[in-house]
Amino acid sequence: MSSIGTCAALAAAILAFAADARAQSWGPGADDKAFAEMLRTGFRNAGPVSVDRLVQDDTQAFCSDPAVANSAAGAKRAEQLEAANLAAVKWPSDGRFLGDWRAGERIAQSGRGLTWTDAPNQANGGNCYNCHQISMAEISHGTLGPSLHNYAKLKGTDEQALRDAWAKIWNSKSSNACSNMPRAGHMGILKEKDIQDIMALLFSPDSPVNK
Amino acid sequence: MIDIERRRALKAGGIFAAFAAAGLLPAGRARAAWNKAAFEGKTVQEALASIGASTTAASDDVQIIASDIAENGAVVPVQVVSRVPGTTQIVLFVEKNPNVLAGIFDIGPDVAADVTTRIKMMQTSNVAAVVKADGRFLASVKEIKVTLGGCGG
Amino acid sequence: MAARTKVAVAAAACVAIALGFAGVAQEKDDAAKGIEAYRQALKDGNPAELFEMAGEELWLKPAGPRNASLEKCDLGLGPGVVEGAYARLPRYFADTDRVQDLESRLLTCMETLQGIDTRAHVEARFGTPKKDELVALATYVAGMSKDRPVDVAASHPKERAMFELGRRMFFYQAGPHDFSCATCHAQEGRRIRMQDLPYIPAKEGAAAGWTSWPAYRVSAGQMWSMQWRINDCFRQQRFPEPVYASDMTVALSMFMAATANGSTMATPGIKR
């Protein structure tokens, strides 16, 4: 890969994003040109991870300036982005929302995959326990996201509840443009089967989540 | 600050030879060599047998001071205090480690029966302290939970 | 005889296990308290001291083509002044016309005083000998600012620009997980697994982060500098790898240091 080509593409992408956003909250010295140059000199390719990852999509660009994202104009833009992300959700190809909750628990525990030190064939984890309480048996859980304990008891298990949860896991930005949660399906972090397994962890009556 | 000559002597002749030569080890108190059999013990009873402990009795006078939870199993602070009169040895075990014996501390007349160190724990496990006093072996056990770390784990 | 031993130890073990299973509702508070006790126990006897000693030795040892030590290195308070220097970094340096953090400045001194081509130091992975040298040096220098107030006002225009760039970087989302620094560090009172996450946009949280690095990481038995801390945050963010001592890393440090201005240095720290 040509690093010059990558850098040029990167700078162009960043400037394109800048043209799209208004009312930036950055002070003198942090204009788009200076920032793009800082990014260009600030990162390098490592292992399987290239600097191409710095290029943002529309959602990432919008959510990278909280002053814009939280403005009145931002609210309208957020709705558009949510609609676009929702439209991009892929529903289960076999029509089954629920897989194996035990496999789901393993995926929820794992925080591996996609870093520059991970082997390219490393199975990606869901990172779920990093932010959520899930099974009460795991005391080492994060609190960045809400507790998912008793998920099915609280949300029900009807078609709508299943579709909502699927959409949230596949593409969290489908309901909240600047959610802190990764878009597990949309970005290719997890496969369809992985998400079915995590869905089972949340919804299965046998799952420790509902005990 | 460091006695270079002594260190050379140690490297050349082995520690016991050097101290014996320098008159640092009291006569007749040359320590037993590293107890290989005990450190290779896979179970607490194997390791205990290797240090000559035939029976142990639980005792409140042996105290393990450690947090109930270790944020990381790689470093778990543990203090053992014995109030048993005549304590001559404190032995520390981690039940679920591949080799259960962590350390043997000889308590001479010039030190308190109070030692602190940091151990590795592969997983949540019981930690046992066994104290030798007047030929008896007294024990205390504490469970320490080991939690998984953040991010990639 | 082994059998009798087994019974006694097993009996004691059962008591401990029974106690360990006390009420699930208690579990969460107990976990937090247990972790706090664990952290307290670690503070007495921080292996970081071993790295401070190693760093001081490196500082005093003649090295490089010029066979010079780093004793005349100007960390911002004049040549050779180490005490208190870290509490006033990052800062603008006229001789390089750059805003520099400690590690970037150490590279400058290695180049100018010792005649060392530091490109290999920049390229080297963390945990390899060349980076170990820089981390030890940083630990030594940072330790000499322990208990001093952070004094980073970012008043020079280039320092101000660095602060703004750092603030913008802090919120920059990218990669397959859509993560930015802010994803984890812009909500108050949250944690990842059991690790508390400092809320960096405000003074208290910025101080919790900024003033406790370099720190000894017990998980790997490694000493980490702030550059290493930032490097590994980006690794976990699924970003490409930061360039060591680049303006991007200095900008983030400036954002943290200036936000933490007035708080007290607790270097070197000890962490899980």
Next chain:
Amino acid sequence: MANPMRIRAAAKDGITEVRVLMNHEMETGQRRDASGAVVPAWFIQEVSARLNDKDVMSAQWGPSIAKNPYFAFKIKGGKAGDTVSVTWVDNRGDTRTDNAKVT
């Protein structure tokens, strides 16, 4: 050659509290490196301490003692100006002795 220890020794009310940090990998022999090869065991096996050349403490360690070991103990007696010295020997036969003045 092995790196120095950090020894602190403080006398109070007739007891000298000694805290030692040692520079050592304490490799268990159970770990594998990135290429999958077992990293050989390498750990401190014996530790001893003296107060003014009088042998006061000894210990035997296994690889379950944490990397860069910390060891604290209390000597009966001792006063400011006395010398505490600590020696370790590892399973490769490498050894290190360092001294500290009691404060």
